[in-house]
Amino acid sequence: MMPSSAELYPVNNFIGDLVRSIFQQPAAAVINGLLALLSLMALVGSLGAVLIFLERKVSAHFQLRFGPMRVGPHGLLQPLADGIKSIFKEIIKPAGADTFIFFLAPLLPVSAAFLVLAVIPFDHHLQVADPAGGVLYVLGISGLSILGILLAGWASNNKYSLLGAMRSGAQMVSFEISIALLMLLIVMLSGTASLRGIVLAQEGTIFDWWIFKLPFLGIVAFIMYLVASTAELNRTPFDIAEAESELTGGFATEYSGISFAMFFLGEFVNMFVAACLVTTFFLGGFHAPLFGLPVIDPLLNLIPGFLWFFAKAFLIVFLYMWFRWTFPRVRVDQLMYLEWKIMLPASLILLMLSGLFVAQGWVG
Amino acid sequence: MLTAADTEKNGKEMITESFSEYSLEGNTLPEGFRLPPPEDEEAEEFFVNIGPQHPSTHGVLRVVVRLNGETVVEVVPHLGYIHRSIEKMAENQTYVQNIHLSDRLDYLSAFSNNLCLCMAVEQALEIGVPERGEYIRLMICELQRLQSHLLWWGVLGMDMGAFTTFFYGFRERELINDIFEELCGARLTVNYFRPGGSSVDVPGTFIPRVKHLLKIMPKVLDEYSNLLNKNIIFLERTKGIGILSPEKALSYGSTGAVLRGSGINYDVRKNDPYSIYDQFDFDVPLGSVGDSYDRCQVRMEEMEQSLRILKQAAARFPGGPHRSQPQQNYKLPKGSYYSQVETPRGLLGVYIVSDGGIKPYRLKYRSPNFSNLNVLNELAAGHKVADLITIMSTLDLVIPDIDR
Numbered sequence: 001m002m003p004s005s006a007e008l009y010p011v012n013n014f015i016g017d018l019v020r021s022i023f024q025q026p027a028a029a030v031i032n033g034l035l036a037l038l039s040l041m042a043l044v045g046s047l048g049a050v051l052i053f054l055e056r057k058v059s060a061h062f063q064l065r066f067g068p069m070r071v072g073p074h075g076l077l078q079p080l081a082d083g084i085k086s087i088f089k090e091i092i093k094p095a096g097a098d099t100f101i102f103f104l105a106p107l108l109p110v111s112a113a114f115l116v117l118a119v120i121p122f123d124h125h126l127q128v129a130d131p132a133g134g135v136l137y138v139l140g141i142s143g144l145s146i147l148g149i150l151l152a153g154w155a156s157n158n159k160y161s162l163l164g165a166m167r168s169g170a171q172m173v174s175f176e177i178s179i180a181l182l183m184l185l186i187v188m189l190s191g192t193a194s195l196r197g198i199v200l201a202q203e204g205t206i207f208d209w210w211i212f213k214l215p216f217l218g219i220v221a222f223i224m225y226l227v228a229s230t231a232e233l234n235r236t237p238f239d240i241a242e243a244e245s246e247l248t249g250g251f252a253t254e255y256s257g258i259s260f261a262m263f264f265l266g267e268f269v270n271m272f273v274a275a276c277l278v279t280t281f282f283l284g285g286f287h288a289p290l291f292g293l294p295v296i297d298p299l300l301n302l303i304p305g306f307l308w309f310f311a312k313a314f315l316i317v318f319l320y321m322w323f324r325w326t327f328p329r330v331r332v333d334q335l336m337y338l339e340w341k342i343m344l345p346a347s348l349i350l351l352m353l354s355g356l357f358v359a360q361g362w363v364g
Numbered sequence: 365m366l367t368a369a370d371t372e373k374n375g376k377e378m379i380t381e382s383f384s385e386y387s388l389e390g391n392t393l394p395e396g397f398r399l400p401p402p403e404d405e406e407a408e409e410f411f412v413n414i415g416p417q418h419p420s421t422h423g424v425l426r427v428v429v430r431l432n433g434e435t436v437v438e439v440v441p442h443l444g445y446i447h448r449s450i451e452k453m454a455e456n457q458t459y460v461q462n463i464h465l466s467d468r469l470d471y472l473s474a475f476s477n478n479l480c481l482c483m484a485v486e487q488a489l490e491i492g493v494p495e496r497g498e499y500i501r502l503m504i505c506e507l508q509r510l511q512s513h514l515l516w517w518g519v520l521g522m523d524m525g526a527f528t529t530f531f532y533g534f535r536e537r538e539l540i541n542d543i544f545e546e547l548c549g550a551r552l553t554v555n556y557f558r559p560g561g562s563s564v565d566v567p568g569t570f571i572p573r574v575k576h577l578l579k580i581m582p583k584v585l586d587e588y589s590n591l592l593n594k595n596i597i598f599l600e601r602t603k604g605i606g607i608l609s610p611e612k613a614l615s616y617g618s619t620g621a622v623l624r625g626s627g628i629n630y631d632v633r634k635n636d637p638y639s640i641y642d643q644f645d646f647d648v649p650l651g652s653v654g655d656s657y658d659r660c661q662v663r664m665e666e667m668e669q670s671l672r673i674l675k676q677a678a679a680r681f682p683g684g685p686h687r688s689q690p691q692q693n694y695k696l697p698k699g700s701y702y703s704q705v706e707t708p709r710g711l712l713g714v715y716i717v718s719d720g721g722i723k724p725y726r727l728k729y730r731s732p733n734f735s736n737l738n739v740l741n742e743l744a745a746g747h748k749v750a751d752l753i754t755i756m757s758t759l760d761l762v763i764p765d766i767d768r
Binding site: 059062063064065159160163166167236237239240243244245246247248325326327328329330331332333334 | 410412418419420433434521522523524525526527528530531532535591592595597598600601748749750751753
């Protein structure tokens, strides 16, 4: 019997305990909260830089280019240069724009990413909060990012932006449903809506992950979740809200400087968040991919869980990038057709079948 | 957002001086050509300017689109943003000087434009072209067709949101452009052909380079059609979209792949063979429905046919002179002359009226893009905005050729 990962990594909040031993209770809670916030901000900031660099490099290599090569070795400092550039650029507000909403909108996608990252279990004890209804929380918050797009398009006083916003509004109300149903499927299988609980329910070998544990249906659900989350993220082939070849820039047409950069950052961090959720729901979260082999498994277990988590999440991020640089864009009515005529019935049937599997004890 | 209805409702308050000057009313077709007003009076229509600065018009074309939500009601192309009065300038230049101006019509088929003008002069003065000269003309024009279609394919993908195809298309196009560069020093505006042949002979590396291209291209074309043209999203986006009936295609005077996509078998190279096209074995690919997909497939197959022609030509490329004796001035006898060629985009005609001098009295180009653009409203009305972009892309427009 090999040691479970919970035994290998007992719950241990070193920094939190240290703070509590030094400060009195009300102050300690505040300081711990601030520390958590700070670490999340650092995560979002560094993730943004890493992901933008990664996307530029991945797309470049798909397209027979090198991508950024000049700033730093292999262009590693390019995101920094881009960031500085966009901070110093002028922010132009079009005449007739709704000022408050125009400047509020770029903040929403990033804040949504922030809030969801707070409940992602990166490792056994690397999670800011673990609410019992974590899945519901994620579902509620992730709508914020599309709300930002909707408001941006409306506030810009530009027809292209408005068209983009209309499209993303239609997207928002539709793909959210599929995602919710697929999350429900995972909650049903795990017996808990806490994200940490969902990961713990997948403990064991690679065949205990929900993608494989649920025979055949797991893979179907995984693919459907990937499609639905790509649509949620507004990425090609579902990037109809931005659609630069049709709407020049869609919702972001009128944005410049740092407010455009916030949209950009929000898009990339949200992509990572979606990948985190895929990892949590289907790929066993922070568990190492064990195969039940005597020699290799303990070695794999030596690698800390958060590294496994990030490896899996970046694999999914790479998939999203692969989609983007390969597929043409679908049309807005085809997107609606895909959701309401195909994805929604399919996810309902999937939910029912999985219920049958669980009742018959065919899971695992 | 201002709609025509809004301005009426709000009356004079909305109408400033500049507003009335740029009134949206002016953006529609003239009375009598307009589409009937919507049956539903509640329908909120609005105008969107696509262009002159827009990523998908590939130049400075301005298309005013009347939209009902996402649906296109009416499309009105506005021309003139890149008018350089080439036809007027032509009247003040000799025929050889005019060749470089013809490059600037449709910059992706500069060789065909050169050829068309030279053929008119040759026809007037009964100048013969040596066999090697004819082979050079034919091979270069087919290479040109190949590079133009490769660019079109890349841009088509980009207009549909698949950015990567653009770079793939350019990879092979670069090989062809290198051939052109070695040939005459220019890659786009080449100024290469002359009455009686071409300005310089091809370099020794020409045939090996063409043979290399012939070796890699079939595989590449397969790869490209697997990457984009067989993709389910591509099929959904093009099949049944923008159907051009054969009658409409004829009545608008469209040519090239737009006409052949509608199933009409007309190719100047076959129907009115010029140069030495009648000595070569090739097919004219045809569409059946006339939708965006057919136009795309016709172009994809045309690339294969061009390779066929190139293969035959490279195998029996003759020696000898590349040009018959050049003259100091080409004085066309009094009268009018016409010649036409099949450019990658369709039928290009040049009509010269000469008063016997060294310059044309009047020179008129019949450009394929102008006629092909005019079917746009016919094709796009009733489709979504996204389809308008795809349709424009399948028409393969080059804007400087429309305005001249």
